[in-house]
Amino acid sequence: DGGITQSPKYLFRKEGQNVTLSCEQNLNHDAMYWYRQDPGQGLRLIYYSQIVNDFQKGDIAEGYSVSREKKESFPLTVTSAQKNPTAFYLCASTPWGRRGTEAFFGQGTRLTVV
Amino acid sequence: AQTVTQSQPEMSVQEAETVTLSCTYDTSESDYYLFWYKQPPSRQMILVIRQEAYKQQNATENRFSVNFQKAAKSFSLKISDSQLGDAAMYFCAYRSPGTQGGSEKLVFGKGMKLTVNP
Numbered sequence: 430d431g432g433i434t435q436s437p438k439y440l441f442r443k444e445g446q447n448v449t450l451s452c453e454q455n456l457n458h459d460a461m462y463w464y465r466q467d468p469g470q471g472l473r474l475i476y477y478s479q480i481v482n483d484f485q486k487g488d489i490a491e492g493y494s495v496s497r498e499k500k501e502s503f504p505l506t507v508t509s510a511q512k513n514p515t516a517f518y519l520c521a522s523t524p525w526g527r528r529g530t531e532a533f534f535g536q537g538t539r540l541t542v543v
Numbered sequence: 544a545q546t547v548t549q550s551q552p553e554m555s556v557q558e559a560e561t562v563t564l565s566c567t568y569d570t571s572e573s574d575y576y577l578f579w580y581k582q583p584p585s586r587q588m589i590l591v592i593r594q595e596a597y598k599q600q601n602a603t604e605n606r607f608s609v610n611f612q613k614a615a616k617s618f619s620l621k622i623s624d625s626q627l628g629d630a631a632m633y634f635c636a637y638r639s640p641g642t643q644g645g646s647e648k649l650v651f652g653k654g655m656k657l658t659v660n661p
Contacts, residue, residue, distance in 0.1 A: 462649060469552065471634060471653035487648075517586065521649070523638075531578055532636075532649055534588035 435535035452520035459525030461503035466517040549652035564620040566635030582632040
């Protein structure tokens with residue numbers, strides 16, 4: 430079945446560590462997105478990528494980095510520069526050019542700083 | 544930059560009654576798409592309904608319908624015959640047109656928590 434897989438479901442990070450959240454899709458979608466969800470803040474865009482080897486900063490990119498080496502994969506690294514990384518992270522994808530198509534989401538990763 | 548505003552953080556409705564969730568947005572674009580997503584306690588995002596800005600007719604999906612007012616930049620969701628399973632967070636979202644060379648950003652509002660009382 431086609432879909433988006435995020436892993437791990439839960440992740441714990443010590444202060445000063447970098448951690449990487451995985452997002453893989455087999456929907457043949459061109460565009461992929463990373464969102465951060467905090468209570469009362471909705472979904473805030475971190476980074477997005479429309480094609481391989483290209484990505485753009487969203488509204489809250491500081492302290493995060495991404496790569497898009499393959500169409501299927503869009504990993505997010507939460508660096509030590511991100512001072513408040515505890516949040517729920519959602520990855521999404523959409524096909525390029527089919528603008529009316531909704532975004533498909535993974536099941537999310539809950540990151541906690543310990 | 545496009546923004547989406549959901550001014551009501553929480554609402555409640557009695558089972559079988561009707562409730563309307565409000566959403567406004569700001570954009571200078573004329574062609575775009577609007578969505579309502581539902582996020583139950585499982586936190587899985589589920590599409591409820593979509594609206595194309597160039598279509599004047601309001602979208603309808605079973606018990607869910609929208610009131611799209613393009614000039615007012617308003618996009619409200621009406622849930623009829625509310626069911627216990629409708630209890631969730633609801634997010635309004637705006638998608639840029641993504642014309643050649645442009646971006647296809649997907650922007651969300653802050654969400655609204657809907658409680659359905661039996």
